[in-house]
Amino acid sequence: MDQVQCQTNHRLHLKPLWIFLGSTLLFFTIMIITASSVSAHGYVESPASRGYKCKLGENVNCGRIIYEPHSLEGKGNFPIGGPADGQITGAGIFTELYEQTPTRWSKVNMNGGPNTFKWVLTAAHATSDWKYYITKKGWDSSKPLARADLELFCSFNDGGKQPPNTVTHTCNVPTDRTGYYLILAVWEIADTGNAFYNVIDVNLNNGSGNQDTQAPTVPANLRTTGVSSSSISLAWNASTDNVGVTGYEIYRGSNLVATVSGSTLSHTVTGLQAGTSYTFTVKARDGAGNVSQASSPLTAATSNPVPDTQAPTAPAHLRSAGSTSTSVSLAWNASTDNVGVSGYEVYRGTMLVTTVSGSTLSHTVSGLSPNTTYSFTVKARDAAGNVSPASNELQVTTADGSVPETPAWAPNTSYQQGALVTYGGKTYECRQAHTSLPGWEPANVPALWLLKS
Known part of the structure; x- marks a missing residue:
């Protein structure tokens, strides 16, 4: 009976542990799946998309997309879902890319017919499909892109497979139009409900043929x-290209x-x-x-740094800002230097008493003797160790530090509250202001005098 009870208790104790471990495993599994889902990113490298051209510097005033052309991600299921009309070219996020005029963006020269589109995926993920749209004949290139401007001309279904890091598609670009058109490439992610939107500004040539594949000549x-x-x-000499560098x-x-x-x-x-x-x-x-071969x-x-040999200017207007019997407070005007003043040296006579930072323009010298005249100067120094000439010399005399003798009490004398007197070898403090009279000696009138010692 005891053995059965022990086994039962053992199982009861293990049950919470298994629940905890199972919950922890489920949590981390969800975290891994979520991290994978949100990490999918990519962009159309060739022909260069609008966002990628921003990164390359061929488009300007693009905002933060220059750092992350792979992040043009918005809601998916385009064209039923996705970014709002007018925001498609920036995926509903990058507002600078919404702008649309005939001359706003750098264009890719392209012939109609078979053309290869290359995606670079910085983080691949399970894919539903790839879709390519082109603006219709007669679209208004001076207005932000809307769904009504587009027509689908090419698509590929991946059925949820995970693609490689580089994906290429060959599509037949329409040959029935010439001039400035937009091609919208859409990468639909299978399990996040999102998609990536890359617009390509193209100068479309009428007629069939492959896109430009000839690289520029090498910079000389x-x-x-x-x-x-x-x-x-x-500096370098210009390269040449069949279309243009x-x-x-x-x-x-x-x-x-x-x-x-x-x-x-x-x-x-x-x-x-x-x-x-x-x-x-x-x-x-x-x-x-297309990119050329590298130049020679x-x-x-780089040159070696030129040593700094120029000293700062001398501190000006050294002055006393106050003194006591044991200290003198000094102040001075800032020095200048070709690089920068790093500190000030404070001297008493010929002895360096302290060094303060280059932003500090005052110092109190303490530990002095009362009723003594001292001479002070200040010098400026820079980080290279160059030291300025001394400032003007300042002489300051400390206050007299001696304690005055306490006077003896006397009749017919005006005393203020707090005044000290001696009487009968003892010291008294005046309690309230009065004029003394004979018989009002401190020992006799405690209402007027407080015995101190």
Whole structure:
């Protein structure tokens, strides 16, 4: 009987533990699923989408999308759901991308017919489908994009599969229109109810044929035009392209440090270390996203910093701001320096008594003797150790610190409350103001005098 009871109790004690472990496992499973669901991000790299062109610097005044072209995520199930009309191009989030005029955005030159669209997924996730829309003939390019402006021309169903990090689709772009059109690429996520919206501004050529696949020529004659201890200025000759160069990418080693427009042939790389060699290359790109080979590498070194040898100016108008029998308070006007004043040195005679910060313009010298004359000066110094000439010399005499003798009580004398007197070898304090009379000696009139010692 005892054994059965023990086993029963053991099971009862284990039951809460299993419930706790099961709940914890379920919580973390939900967290992992949720994290995976919200981490799906991606953008159309080629032909370069509006948001990606913002990151490349080919579109300007784009807002924060320059840092996150992969984040154009909004409600899904387009066109039944999704961002409101007028907000589609910014996924209902990035308001700068809502703007729409015939000249507002950099365009990709494209021929009608088979064209390849390349998505770069920074975080892939289960996908429902991919859809490609184009604006209708006669759409008004001066108004924000609406659903009524679009027609579907290409789609792919993934059935909930998770795609690779790079996805390409070949679609037949309509050949019955010419000029400025928008292509809207939509990536529908399978299990979040969201979708990603990338609009591509295209200059569509009438007729069939593949899109521009010819890369620009390599930028030539990469050279330095100036160096400092923290920057190197670069310049290069223009590249050529069958359609047109839209930008240049500047690399330091393998790191992309800047992208400039196709009409810019120079750039200054900043934030470098003094006396250090760096290797640079430049690549050209066109509106279709084709990128040239890298230029010949250029190695250049920043200069060593010029040592600071200039001392600050002397502190002016050294003055006393007050004194006691044991201290003197000093103040002075600020010095100036070519780099900056880092501190002030306070001297008593030839002895350095303290150093204060460069933002402090006063100091109290303590530990002095009463009724003594002292001489003070102040010097300014900078971070390089340069020290200014001394300020004007200031002489200050401390107050007399001696305690005056307590007077003896006398008749016919006016006394104020708190006054001290001696009488009969003792000290008394006046309780209330009065004029003394014979017989009102302190020992005899406790109403007027308080014995102190």
